[in-house]
Amino acid sequence: MPITVDIFIPCFVDQLYPTTALNMVKVLERLGVHVNYNPNQTCCGQPAYNAGHHPAARAVAEKMLDDFAAPAADAGRYIVSPSASCVGMVRNSYTELFAAEAPAQQSACRGVQTRVYELTEFLVGVLGTTAVPGARLAGRYTYHDSCSALRECGIGPAPRQLLDGVAGLERIEMAETSTCCGFGGTFAVKFEAISVAMAQQKVEHALETGADYLVSTDVSCLMHLDSYIKKEKLPLKCLHVADVLASGW
Template sequence: MSTPTVDIFIPCFVDQLYPATAMNMVKVLEKVGVTVNYNPAQTCCGQPAYNAGYHDQSRAVAGKFLSDFAAPAADAARYVVSPSASCVGMVRNSYSELFAGTPELAACRGVQGRTYELTEFLVDVLGITAVPGARLAGKYTYHDSCSALRECGIRPQPRQLLDGVAGLERLEMAETTTCCGFGGTFAVKFEAISVAMAQQKVEHALDTGADYLVSTDVSCLMHLEAYIKREKLLLKCLHVADVLASGW
């Protein structure tokens, strides 16, 4: 198939705290021949307000998302790609509730059907299982974020791509599907539980002997990295896009 044009959605966490991950996603997409478009007017998908129970406010933000990522009339098959399964899960699932019975429902369904997380877009849409030239020496273990696994059904895609990185070896951790403890405001409201869950996840990762802890979601990685740094542990957190952009 011919490679398409994609509109990239850069989540709040990535934009404000991990901009290099956004640039690495662009680097990877362009490497495989995709034309990348960025709409600078984009903001948030509305997930923080939605998860906090402010659905009216979330709907207003989500409505802007629908407008920002409406496909041009001449290119209705255009995709929306994001380096965050959490935001993709919000668009695919929670938008159905937010826009049920509203005039925006048809536009919502159109955007939902075109929105993909980076690794599933590369594997499921483009049929790519290895990024040419990607190289990183060491061993990695993979964290399945709740949103990727449970909301988007993403599990084999990132592993396929990471296993295609030259010099990198996968070591699966115990309880890889267990939550890391972040959960947005959960980490603030239930700090002790959240930290204990992060500790358990990090200990499982360390038990593998891996050098890197990799995931599709920087929100999980930010939470885990905070614990790792506090405890001065030798484990580096990387977003999958950062790994795929390494070595070339």
């Protein structure tokens, strides 16, 4: 019997990068996973939380807990998302948001926290997959470790293992791969000059490798870097891991 997962599509992925969400579904189904999507889902609450509006963030988070409450018959069902940023928010910041809530609410929070996974850590850590059958993309790539993936979720080897299993694709590590891209949500708005300078540094390191593609687990990072790349008309294409794994078949 196939594993059933509930997918969480972050608001910015839904609005700006829906193809990445569809590619995640494509990959999961390719690996025999049954995908369930709750159309009532919205946001994890991270924008409000990062801006310091914790009561508003808690209200959004409460809806997230309701939307992803596990069915009684399948209490351990996984939640999978193409965003380490949102997964990190749920796993870590929800603990603070619900610290003063009733025991039942805290229990619901812990239930979601233990079931939520970023896509690549689910594929490698739960399914034991290190390559997606048929995945093919010619060229060289360099990988950007997003702050949320690396520092909040402890994700490092899994995306590289999967990408290295893509036929025709060669990895070249860039300098300072774990350095922040400069996005940081509202940080990019409040500190524009610093944010752009950090993006420039990251892109320059990527270009030094001679890579064709800059790949990451987080489209928020890629959106920020891609805007700089396009503004400067640079020869580098940004791709989410799911987009690469869904290529060629």
